[in-house]
Amino acid sequence: MSLSKQHDLHERRFGRNVGVGVVLVGLIAIVFGLTVVKVTNGDFETPATTTVSE
Amino acid sequence: MTDTSINTTVRSAENDAQFSDFFALLKPRVMTLVVFTAFVGLLAAPTPVHPFIAFCAILFIAIGGGASGALNMWWDADIDAVMKRTQHRPIPAGKVTGEEAFAIGMALSVFSVVFLGLATNWVAAGLLAFTIFFYVVIYTMWLKRWTPQNIVIGGAAGAFPPMIGWAAATGGVSVESVLMFCLTFMWTPPHFWALALFMRKDYDNADVPMLTVTHGRRATRNHILVYTVLLAILAVAAGFTSIGGPVYIATSVVLNAMFLRGALQIWRRDEDMSEEDNFLAERKFFKLSLLYLFAHFGAILIEAGLDKFGVWA
Numbered sequence: 413m414s415l416s417k418q419h420d421l422h423e424r425r426f427g428r429n430v431g432v433g434v435v436l437v438g439l440i441a442i443v444f445g446l447t448v449v450k451v452t453n454g455d456f457e458t459p460a461t462t463t464v465s466e
Numbered sequence: 467m468t469d470t471s472i473n474t475t476v477r478s479a480e481n482d483a484q485f486s487d488f489f490a491l492l493k494p495r496v497m498t499l500v501v502f503t504a505f506v507g508l509l510a511a512p513t514p515v516h517p518f519i520a521f522c523a524i525l526f527i528a529i530g531g532g533a534s535g536a537l538n539m540w541w542d543a544d545i546d547a548v549m550k551r552t553q554h555r556p557i558p559a560g561k562v563t564g565e566e567a568f569a570i571g572m573a574l575s576v577f578s579v580v581f582l583g584l585a586t587n588w589v590a591a592g593l594l595a596f597t598i599f600f601y602v603v604i605y606t607m608w609l610k611r612w613t614p615q616n617i618v619i620g621g622a623a624g625a626f627p628p629m630i631g632w633a634a635a636t637g638g639v640s641v642e643s644v645l646m647f648c649l650t651f652m653w654t655p656p657h658f659w660a661l662a663l664f665m666r667k668d669y670d671n672a673d674v675p676m677l678t679v680t681h682g683r684r685a686t687r688n689h690i691l692v693y694t695v696l697l698a699i700l701a702v703a704a705g706f707t708s709i710g711g712p713v714y715i716a717t718s719v720v721l722n723a724m725f726l727r728g729a730l731q732i733w734r735r736d737e738d739m740s741e742e743d744n745f746l747a748e749r750k751f752f753k754l755s756l757l758y759l760f761a762h763f764g765a766i767l768i769e770a771g772l773d774k775f776g777v778w779a
Binding site (some may be wrong): 424426430432442 | 525
């Protein structure tokens, strides 16, 4: 039998689950922000390729 | 599986860990010092950093510091349980298990180092990795229970953040960043020995070889004075390098005069005098030591700001 919806455990761990959720959202925001900054700063630019002319 | 069987695998309601208990594993109060000094190191550096990268760098340094705090609590749970000052920490309080603290500490250590490397550079990441290693392995696992000089050498771990901040901006190490390291490094022993003088029973009970326990309280008072004199010379001298300036020198001279006066007071006193007023001079010295470090780094920050706006130019 699974835990009932009203189980005491859900209430007790509510704050903890919200905290983990906030941390995960924060992590997404940081990775996204870093990517945007790095790309706009040109940190990820590939070296210019030289074309061989005949 | 029934509800009853599930309940046997979880802690009782009063011992159920909240998010704040896991956060407490990261030693948030120590983290404020780490954040502040790393922030100063990053801003005092001559290389400008994108504000978002700077924010992330400070965050990852703070997480790395917190991770080492969690690993310290995992290893030192036995000591924490007998010391009055630490027995409310999450592990001795029964809120978090040692295994949980270890897992959080290890995961956050790897996360903070890798992300600092990706966000800034691998010199800063390497310094952060070394700091975590130094604090957890060299200080916590080895020196703390072995030598009365534990605080002196272990203090290096707390002194690295401004160097990491500087490296995050410049990608290297320089005289200025080493001076900021030395400032915190030399400040740590008198700060902790003053604490050990008025929290003496704690360290006695925990069997930690603090100087007060192994060499006596007279020797500790002598050591506080010697380190305070050396610190004063170093702190004022730093004012004549590129991180210093008139604001820093004025702040440093005033604070070092006060700090030296406090150390002299502690040195002149004996145990009977201290007992009489419940270690008033030692407590005052400890409080002043907190202001001392924040004011010195605050002055470096002001100097960096004035320099950037060309006030002294």
